Amino acid sequence: MKSITPYINFDGNCEEAFLFYQSIFGGEFPYIGRFSDMPNDQGLEISESDANKIMHVSLPIGDSVLMGSDSCEAFGPPLQMGNNFSVSVDADSDEEVDRIFNALAEGGSANMPPSKTFWDSYFGMLTDKFGINWMVSCDSAEAPAAAQ
Numbered sequence: 673m674k675s676i677t678p679y680i681n682f683d684g685n686c687e688e689a690f691l692f693y694q695s696i697f698g699g700e701f702p703y704i705g706r707f708s709d710m711p712n713d714q715g716l717e718i719s720e721s722d723a724n725k726i727m728h729v730s731l732p733i734g735d736s737v738l739m740g741s742d743s744c745e746a747f748g749p750p751l752q753m754g755n756n757f758s759v760s761v762d763a764d765s766d767e768e769v770d771r772i773f774n775a776l777a778e779g780g781s782a783n784m785p786p787s788k789t790f791w792d793s794y795f796g797m798l799t800d801k802f803g804i805n806w807m808v809s810c811d812s813a814e815a816p817a818a819a820q
Contacts, residue, residue: 678759680740680804686726689802690740696775697733704729707744716746733761758797758805766794766810773808776800 682689690701708723710716725742738759763769769786779801786796786808795809 677737677739678757680738680759682726682740682742682802684725684742685802686729686740686742689800689804690726690729690731690738692800692802693738694731696772697731697738699732701729701731707742707746718744718746722746758807760807760809763808763810769794769796769808769810773798773806776806776808 680686680689687704694701705727706723707718707725707727710718710727712718722742722744725744726740727744728739728741730737730739761772763772766786773782773786773796777798777800780799782796782798783805784795784797786794789795792812793809794812795807797805797807799805
């Protein structure tokens, strides 16, 4: 397997969320497409209320990419946010964990503030103001030896 890329769907606030993520992680959007940009060769009827919503956006973060879009009536029933996934960020330092964690938690909830763990990682969990679950960690350079 080459890689796994998280793709997050939103209910109309994808652009706001990705601008927020960009303010934390930096980087540029290689592409931001709106539903109104789609060619109508599939016969889909895009409503006026969905036309300006985000069809696709991607934000490179380190060696990874975070992708997202808004839900759209033409593609099925309205989105229902779930809590069955988290986006995991592997930071370079404990200080970077704190910076990212605190920025993402603004307006959200800190479920587990960053701290050293029994598996020798500096780790925290939160839910951001968009309802997205995040895990932010930095592994110790001296990982514990496997049990013999």
